[in-house]
Amino acid sequence: MRFVLPSLTLALALTAAPLAAQRPDRFDHPQHAKVFPTCTACHAGATDGTMALLPTGKGCAACHDGTIERRVNWTTPAPEGSNLRFTHTEHRREVAERAGRDSTVACQACHAPAGSPWMTVQPAVVEQCLSCHGVRTAHLAAPDTACATCHLTLAQATTLTSAEVKAFPAPPSHDAPGFMGAGGHGAQAKLGTGPATYGVAPSCATCHAQDFCITCHVNAPETPTIQALAPDPRSLAIPVTLTAPATHQQPNFVTMHGKPAQKSTAACQTCHTQESCVACHVTPPKPVTTLYASGPGRGEGAVVIRSRPASHMADFSAIHAPVANSNQQSCQGCHTRPQCLDCHRGTPDRTPQYHPQTFLERHPAAAYSRETNCSDCHNPGAFCQNCHAQAGIGSPRGALAAGYHDAFKGFLLNHGQAARQSLETCTSCHVEKDCLTCHSALYGRGFNPHGPGFDADQLREKNPQMCTVCHGSRVPGGK
Numbered sequence: 001m002r003f004v005l006p007s008l009t010l011a012l013a014l015t016a017a018p019l020a021a022q023r024p025d026r027f028d029h030p031q032h033a034k035v036f037p038t039c040t041a042c043h044a045g046a047t048d049g050t051m052a053l054l055p056t057g058k059g060c061a062a063c064h065d066g067t068i069e070r071r072v073n074w075t076t077p078a079p080e081g082s083n084l085r086f087t088h089t090e091h092r093r094e095v096a097e098r099a100g101r102d103s104t105v106a107c108q109a110c111h112a113p114a115g116s117p118w119m120t121v122q123p124a125v126v127e128q129c130l131s132c133h134g135v136r137t138a139h140l141a142a143p144d145t146a147c148a149t150c151h152l153t154l155a156q157a158t159t160l161t162s163a164e165v166k167a168f169p170a171p172p173s174h175d176a177p178g179f180m181g182a183g184g185h186g187a188q189a190k191l192g193t194g195p196a197t198y199g200v201a202p203s204c205a206t207c208h209a210q211d212f213c214i215t216c217h218v219n220a221p222e223t224p225t226i227q228a229l230a231p232d233p234r235s236l237a238i239p240v241t242l243t244a245p246a247t248h249q250q251p252n253f254v255t256m257h258g259k260p261a262q263k264s265t266a267a268c269q270t271c272h273t274q275e276s277c278v279a280c281h282v283t284p285p286k287p288v289t290t291l292y293a294s295g296p297g298r299g300e301g302a303v304v305i306r307s308r309p310a311s312h313m314a315d316f317s318a319i320h321a322p323v324a325n326s327n328q329q330s331c332q333g334c335h336t337r338p339q340c341l342d343c344h345r346g347t348p349d350r351t352p353q354y355h356p357q358t359f360l361e362r363h364p365a366a367a368y369s370r371e372t373n374c375s376d377c378h379n380p381g382a383f384c385q386n387c388h389a390q391a392g393i394g395s396p397r398g399a400l401a402a403g404y405h406d407a408f409k410g411f412l413l414n415h416g417q418a419a420r421q422s423l424e425t426c427t428s429c430h431v432e433k434d435c436l437t438c439h440s441a442l443y444g445r446g447f448n449p450h451g452p453g454f455d456a457d458q459l460r461e462k463n464p465q466m467c468t469v470c471h472g473s474r475v476p477g478g479k
Helices: 058-062 088-099 126-132 144-150 162-166 185-189 210-214 233-237 258-263 274-278 286-290 316-326 328-332 337-344 359-368 380-390 411-421 423-427 432-436 456-462 464-471
Strands: 002-004 303-305
Touching: 162 233, 210 233, 258 286, 274 286, 274 303, 316 328, 411 423, 432 464, 456 464
Parallel strands: none
Antiparallel strands: 002 303
């Protein structure tokens, strides 16, 4: 049996402006350092919310007229995807309110490294933003409250493309040992909340949506933190691989996993559906019913591939009989009775494989001596009688009439020994009243059924009700 179980390979992030730092600056800011004394000459929208943040290029023609400077073809870049809550207008207003006066933070505070020359421009210097907001940790290690202050949830960041989501870098917490195990990422998802109640850690909601979690979680509908996330198919761009946890890598896990599952399947419900167990268990054990059935809104979970157990060596079919006889319950976990009968019962179109070709002629002796247990494969009350009826040696027409025992004319005189040796073979055709026709102390012929050495007192003490079948209430020696 091979398990494909959970351990996630993640790529996550808390980015200020996804991919912006990787894109080349189309405009050579340093070359124009002496031309523009302020940023708002081109980026008027930074101070006036009614105007565009990026220039259209019309003002470029004042210099680039083909005489003063060569002509250029400038087109306004398409807006980059972002998951920032930040807007220049709101930020300017908030800074003014906190400062208690009508002032703004200079553009260089966010868009130029400290101490760099004029017009050394970056999309955003994240470390300086964090410092201004009082966050003293690395960007991707910032607390949940900081995430919610600066970032939208993934579902709210509608301008992000799937490619930008896929490029999110992973926070260091995701590389910590046990992050994907019990008490790891699930516990972290229940931590702090942002300005509004998320129901899930904002650090998770910034990069993840329900679709991502459902990739692995069979129990997604029953997990509040997953349900607190909004659905968003872009989250599937983050690669995730379901692999077996360390506990499932132990050599004896397949043979021993039933014991902990009998106690509780709470841990199993995260990754396993009922279908993953039925892949191997022909007769599902009781714990399987506590697992969730696959369906919409649930992950596929662990895909279990049934394989040959280590005990089933190449020659196992030739030596399996003692194992099957000593522990049938183990066999029944994977095998059904029809599978056994494929080999152990012959069919009209082939020679029987279990019994030798001449077995039919000698099977009465084999059944009588209990060479094997016939009832393991045959139903004596139906299989045996049907065959005997077809052969003309069906059940007798009366209790003492000729029939099955015709092969031995004196069988009636010696049938007591046969009954004591293998009463099961008698009950295939006979019922109790057939015996009472002769063996009854109250009526019939009154023949004594007790063999040599019979201890009436011992049997009466052990089970007096058996005596009443023939003796009624007048059991000899009874009180």
